Amino acid sequence: MAFFVGAALALIVSLFARLVGLDRDRAFYPTVLVVVASYYDLFAVVSDSTQAIGAELLVTAVFLIAVALGFRRNLWIVVGALAAHGIFDLTHSQVIFNPGVPSWWPAFCLSYDLTAAVCLAWLLTHHHQPAAPSPSGLVRGSQ
Numbered sequence: 001m002a003f004f005v006g007a008a009l010a011l012i013v014s015l016f017a018r019l020v021g022l023d024r025d026r027a028f029y030p031t032v033l034v035v036v037a038s039y040y041d042l043f044a045v046v047s048d049s050t051q052a053i054g055a056e057l058l059v060t061a062v063f064l065i066a067v068a069l070g071f072r073r074n075l076w077i078v079v080g081a082l083a084a085h086g087i088f089d090l091t092h093s094q095v096i097f098n099p100g101v102p103s104w105w106p107a108f109c110l111s112y113d114l115t116a117a118v119c120l121a122w123l124l125t126h127h128h129q130p131a132a133p134s135p136s137g138l139v140r141g142s143q
Contacts, residue, residue, distance in 0.1 A: 001104075005111075009112060029075065033081055036082070036112070036113060037059075037064065037067075040060070040098060063081055076121075080117075
């Protein structure tokens with residue numbers, strides 16, 4: 001059930017963003033990745049585990065670097081980072097012990113991340129979103 005709900009929610013959010021124009025700005029999917037990457041930090045705080053908080057913050061930092069690079073240089077980096085976060089969800093419990101993570105979360109987050117990555121990849125391949133900033137250096141939508 002968690003797989004289905006995660007994928008359905010990512011598809012609904014992506015379609016909603018498309019319909020109302022939220023995804024016209026290059027910042028939308030990088031922002032989604034920031035939020036997705038931070039949930040494990042939240043679960044570590046909920047569990048009050050300082051060891052988990054430290055480990056989760058290190059992993060989040062890696063994804064924040066990918067967000068910055070992807071936003072500034074090429075949104076395909078964000079596609080890859082969303083997919084990588086989904087794969088990370090599969091192995092998270094073997095890498096980091098975080099007692100605050102709900103048992104259903106890895107499946108939900110995996111399917112959300114991969115679906116969001118596919119949605120952004122579709123936008124990029126169908127030219128609804130520029131992969132890289134304009135040559136003037138301005139990010140589309142910031143003029």
